[in-house]
Amino acid sequence: MNMNYTAEELAFRDEVRAFLDEKLPADIAAKVKAFRPLTKDDHQRWQKILSAQGWYATHWPEEYGGVSWSPVQKHIWDEESSRYGVPRSVPFGVNMVAPVIIKFGNEEQKRTYLPRILSGEDWWCQGYSEPGAGSDLASLKTRAVRDGDHYIVNGQKTWTTLGQHANMIFCLVRTNTEVKAQEGISFLLIDMDAPGITVRPIITLDGEHEVNEVFFEDVKVPVENLVGEEDKGWTYAKFLLTYERTGLAGIGLSKAALAHLKQLASRRLKNGRPLIENTTFSQRIAKVEIDLTAAGISNLRIIASVEGGGVPGAESSMLKVKGTEIRQSINDLARRAIGPYALPFVEEELADGFDGEYLSDEHAAPLSAHYFNNRKLSIFGGSNEIQKNIVSKMILGL
Amino acid sequence: MDFRLNEEQQMLQDTVARLVRGEYSFEKRLEFSETEAGFSEAFWGQLSELGLTAVPFSEELGGFGGGGVEVQSVMTELGRGLCLEPYLQSVILGGGLIAQAGSDSQQEQWLGGIASGELKAAVALQEPQSFYDLNDVATRAEKSGDGYVLNGRKAVVIAGHCADLILVSARTSGDTREADGISLFALSPDTDGVERRTYPTIDGSKGCDITLNNVQVGADALLGEEGKAADVIEYQSGRAIAALCAEAVGVMEVANELTLDYLKQRKQFGVPIGKFQVLQHRMVDMMSELEQARSMAILAASVADIEQSDERRRILSAAKNVIGRSGQFISENGIQSHGGIGMTWEYNFAHYAKRLITINHQLGDDDFHLERYANLLQVG
Numbered sequence: 001m002n003m004n005y006t007a008e009e010l011a012f013r014d015e016v017r018a019f020l021d022e023k024l025p026a027d028i029a030a031k032v033k034a035f036r037p038l039t040k041d042d043h044q045r046w047q048k049i050l051s052a053q054g055w056y057a058t059h060w061p062e063e064y065g066g067v068s069w070s071p072v073q074k075h076i077w078d079e080e081s082s083r084y085g086v087p088r089s090v091p092f093g094v095n096m097v098a099p100v101i102i103k104f105g106n107e108e109q110k111r112t113y114l115p116r117i118l119s120g121e122d123w124w125c126q127g128y129s130e131p132g133a134g135s136d137l138a139s140l141k142t143r144a145v146r147d148g149d150h151y152i153v154n155g156q157k158t159w160t161t162l163g164q165h166a167n168m169i170f171c172l173v174r175t176n177t178e179v180k181a182q183e184g185i186s187f188l189l190i191d192m193d194a195p196g197i198t199v200r201p202i203i204t205l206d207g208e209h210e211v212n213e214v215f216f217e218d219v220k221v222p223v224e225n226l227v228g229e230e231d232k233g234w235t236y237a238k239f240l241l242t243y244e245r246t247g248l249a250g251i252g253l254s255k256a257a258l259a260h261l262k263q264l265a266s267r268r269l270k271n272g273r274p275l276i277e278n279t280t281f282s283q284r285i286a287k288v289e290i291d292l293t294a295a296g297i298s299n300l301r302i303i304a305s306v307e308g309g310g311v312p313g314a315e316s317s318m319l320k321v322k323g324t325e326i327r328q329s330i331n332d333l334a335r336r337a338i339g340p341y342a343l344p345f346v347e348e349e350l351a352d353g354f355d356g357e358y359l360s361d362e363h364a365a366p367l368s369a370h371y372f373n374n375r376k377l378s379i380f381g382g383s384n385e386i387q388k389n390i391v392s393k394m395i396l397g398l
Numbered sequence: 399m400d401f402r403l404n405e406e407q408q409m410l411q412d413t414v415a416r417l418v419r420g421e422y423s424f425e426k427r428l429e430f431s432e433t434e435a436g437f438s439e440a441f442w443g444q445l446s447e448l449g450l451t452a453v454p455f456s457e458e459l460g461g462f463g464g465g466g467v468e469v470q471s472v473m474t475e476l477g478r479g480l481c482l483e484p485y486l487q488s489v490i491l492g493g494g495l496i497a498q499a500g501s502d503s504q505q506e507q508w509l510g511g512i513a514s515g516e517l518k519a520a521v522a523l524q525e526p527q528s529f530y531d532l533n534d535v536a537t538r539a540e541k542s543g544d545g546y547v548l549n550g551r552k553a554v555v556i557a558g559h560c561a562d563l564i565l566v567s568a569r570t571s572g573d574t575r576e577a578d579g580i581s582l583f584a585l586s587p588d589t590d591g592v593e594r595r596t597y598p599t600i601d602g603s604k605g606c607d608i609t610l611n612n613v614q615v616g617a618d619a620l621l622g623e624e625g626k627a628a629d630v631i632e633y634q635s636g637r638a639i640a641a642l643c644a645e646a647v648g649v650m651e652v653a654n655e656l657t658l659d660y661l662k663q664r665k666q667f668g669v670p671i672g673k674f675q676v677l678q679h680r681m682v683d684m685m686s687e688l689e690q691a692r693s694m695a696i697l698a699a700s701v702a703d704i705e706q707s708d709e710r711r712r713i714l715s716a717a718k719n720v721i722g723r724s725g726q727f728i729s730e731n732g733i734q735s736h737g738g739i740g741m742t743w744e745y746n747f748a749h750y751a752k753r754l755i756t757i758n759h760q761l762g763d764d765d766f767h768l769e770r771y772a773n774l775l776q777v778g
C-alpha cells in the first residue's frame with residue numbers, strides 16, 4: 001500500500017503549479033472561484049493559452065497534438081486546476097467529439113477537425129438529447145435520410161449546452177427505422193450555419209442562458225460528415241459516454257468549493273461570531289468534508305487501478321452519484337451561509353466589469369443561482385438514477 | 399377532535415382559491431413579477447375588495463377578526479398561486495406590529511389603510527450582520543429634541559421598495575444582540591435620509607436594503623414603549639411564521655401535484671417514468687413530507703394568536719424547522735424527478751421549487767429553529 005506520489009509525479013505537480021502561477025489570467029480565476037458566469041471570450045482566451053502549452057488535449061494521442069498524461073498526472077492536473085480556479089474546458093470538442101473522430105473517423109475528418117479543435121477555431125456542441133429521448137436516448141427520432149451525396153436531416157435536439165456559441169454540432173440521428181432502436185442510429189457532424197438550423201435559447205431557473213433547443217428542417221449534410229459506418233452510431237456514443245462519466249464526480253471541484261465555503265463561513269456572522277464557529281453549521285461543513293475525503297480516496301483507488309491497466313467500470317457510476325451529491329451539498333451550504341441574502345438576485349453584480357457597491361459582499365451574489373444551477377449535476381451525464389441502474393445491473397447482477 | 403375547517407373558514411378558502419385560479423395563471427405571474435412593483439396592483443385591489451386584506455383585523459376595521467386558521471386558509475391559497483403580493487409583509491407583519499404595539503391614534507392612523515389594502519407596510523427588522531436573529535440590531539436611534547435620529551442599515555426588506563410605511567427596529571439603548579433596548583419606528587420611505595436599494599429576489603419577488611442616514615423622526619413615530627419592542631417583534635414574527643408555513647404548504651401541494659402528473663405523463667423506455675420504483679418511492683416520500691408540513695402548519699396556526707409562552711415558541715420553531723426541511727426535500731427531489739425540464743424557467747415547477755428554498759431563508763431557516771427549539775427543550 002502506498003498512497004504517495006512518486007518523485008516524478010511531484011515534479012509534474014510543480015510544473016503544473018509553475019505554469020498556472022505564470023499563465024492563468026487572474027480575472028478568469030477569480031470568476032471561476034466565485035462561481036461567476038464565464039463569457040465565450042474567457043473560455044477562448046484560456047483555451048489558447050492551454051493549447052500553446054500543449055496541454056489542451058489530454059485525451060488525445062500525441063500524434064494528433066495531444067499530451068499523453070498518465071491517469072495520475074491527469075488527476076494532478078484536475079486537482080491543481082480546480083484549486084487555482086482554472087475554467088473547465090468546454091468538453092464537447094476536445095474531450096467528446098475528438099476521441100470519437102480519432103477512434104472511428106477517417107483520415108480526412110481527422111485532418112479537418114482536430115487542428116481546428118486545438119486552435120479553438122471550432123466550437124462544438126453535443127446533439128444527443130431530444131424532447132422525447134432523455135434517459136432513453138436510443139429512442140431518438142431526429143431523422144437523416146440519404147439523398148445522393150447528402151443526408152437530409154429533420155428533427156429536434158434539446159438541452160444543447162452552449163449551442164449558442166457553437167459552429168459545429170455532433171448529432172445522433174436515426175438513419176434506419178426498420179431495425180432495433182440502437183441499431184439504426186448514426187453519428188453525424190453538422191455545420192451549425194447550414195440552412196434549416198434554428199437555435200432557440202432555454203433559460204434555466206437561475207435565469208441563465210446555458211442550454212438551447214436546436215431545430216433541423218431539411219438540413220443538407222454532406223455524406224462525408226458521417227463518422228464511421230452508417231447505423232453504428234450507438235457504439236460510438238457508448239464509447240464516448242465512458243469519457244463523459246469519468247471526471248463527472250468532480251472531486252477537485254468539490255475541494256475548491258469546500259475551501260470557498262469555509263472562507264465564506266469564516267466571514268459571515270451569526271450571533272456576532274464567525275458562522276464557522278457555530279456548532280450546527282460547522283458540523284454540517286465537517287460532515288461534507290468527511291464525505292469528500294472518502295470519495296477522494298475512492299477516486300484515487302479508481303485512478304490507481306486504471307494506471308495499473310484496469311478499465312473503469314461501474315465504479316465510476318457510483319462515484320458520479322456520490323461526487324455530485326457532495327458538490328450539491330456544498331452548494332447548499334454556501335447558500336445557507338448567506339442567510340437572508342440568499343434572496344436578493346442582483347444580476348448586475350454578476351456582469352463583467354461591475355464596479356458598483358456590492359449589496360452584501362462580492363461573494364454572495366452568485367450563490368443562490370449557483371445552487372439552483374447545479375441541480376443539473378445529478379440529472380445530466382446520465383442521471384443519478386440511471387447510474388444506479390448501471391451499478392445494480394453491472395456490479396450487483398440484480 | 400375535528401381538523402376540518404368550519405363553514406365560514408371553508409368559504410373564505412374557496413373565495414381565495416377561486417380568485418387565484420382566475421387571476422394568477424403562471425404566465426400572468428411571470429408578467430407581474432417583471433413589473434416595477436413586482437406584483438399585481440390589480441390583484442391586490444381584488445384581495446382588498448373581497449375583504450381579504452382585512453381578514454386578521456377587528457370588525458371595526460372592516461375585518462373578520464380572523465385568527466390563525468383564517469390566515470392559514472388565505473396564505474395556503476396564495477402559496478398555491480405563488481402570489482407575489484405583500485400580504486405577509488403588510489397585513490400580517492405590518493398590521494400585526496401596529497395592532498399590538500401602536501397607540502390608539504397610531505392604530506387609527508394606519509390600521510384602516512392596511513386592512514383596506516390602500517396602505518402597504520413593510521418591516522425592516524433584519525440587518526446585514528444579524529443572520530436570522532431579530533435581536534441583533536445595530537441600527538441606532540438617538541434622542542433628539544422630542545424625536546429621534548436613526549442611523550444604520552436594514553437588510554432584505556421584502557416589499558420595502560413599494561411600501562408606504564416602513565416599520566424599522568432600532569436600538570435606543572443596550573448592546574447589539576441584547577433584547578432590551580430595541581424600539582420600533584414607523585417611517586415614511588420619503589423621509590430625508592432614507593435610501594432604498596431595490597432588487598429582484600431569486601423567487602421572482604422584490605425587496606430592498608435600506609440605509610438610514612441621520613433620519614429625523616418625531617416622537618409619534620415610536621411604536622410602543624421605548625426599548626421594549628423585542629417581545630412584540632418576536633410575537634408578531636411568530637404569527638408570520640405560522641402564515642409562512644401555510645403558504646409553504648400551498649406551494650408544496652402544487653409542487654407535488656405537478657410532479658405526480660409528470661410521472662404519469664412522461665414516458666421513457668416505453669413506459670411512464672412513474673412505473674420506475676425509485677420514482678414511486680420518492681413521490682411517496684414527497685407526499686409524506688407534505689403531510690408532516692401540513693400537520694405542523696395546522697399546529698402553528700393554532701398557536702399563532704395565543705398568549706406568548708415557551709410552548710408557543712417551541713411549536714413555531716418546530717413548524718418552521720419542518721417546513722424548511724420538507725420544502726427543500728420537495729424542491730430538490732421534484733426537480734430530480736422531472737429531469738432537465740424541472741430546471742427550466744418556462745415551466746412552472748421550477749418556480750415552485752425556488753420559492754420552497756427561499757421560504758427557508760425567511761424568518762429563520764431550519765438550523766436556526768432547530769437551535770431555538772433545542773434551547774427550549776423540555777425534560778419530563
Ligand SMILES: Cc1cc2nc3c(=O)[nH]c(=O)nc-3n(C[C@H](O)[C@H](O)[C@H](O)COP(=O)(O)OP(=O)(O)OC[C@H]3O[C@@H](n4cnc5c(N)ncnc54)[C@H](O)[C@@H]3O)c2cc1C
Pocket residue numbers: 125126127128129131133134135136158159160161162211376379380381382383384385386389664666667671674676677734735736737738739741
Ligand atoms: C443543464 C443541462 C445541460 C445538458 N446538456 C446537454 C447537452 O449538451 N447535450 C445533450 O445531448 N444533452 C444535454 N443534457 C440532457 C441530459 O443528458 C438529460 O437531461 C438527461 O439525460 C435526462 O433526461 P431528461 O431530462 O429527459 O429526463 P428523463 O429521462 O425524462 O428522466 C426523468 C426522471 O426519470 C428518471 N428515470 C428515467 N429513466 C429511469 C429508469 N429507467 N429508472 C429509474 N429512473 C429513471 C430520471 O433519472 C429522472 O429522475 C443536459 C441537461 C441539463 C439539465
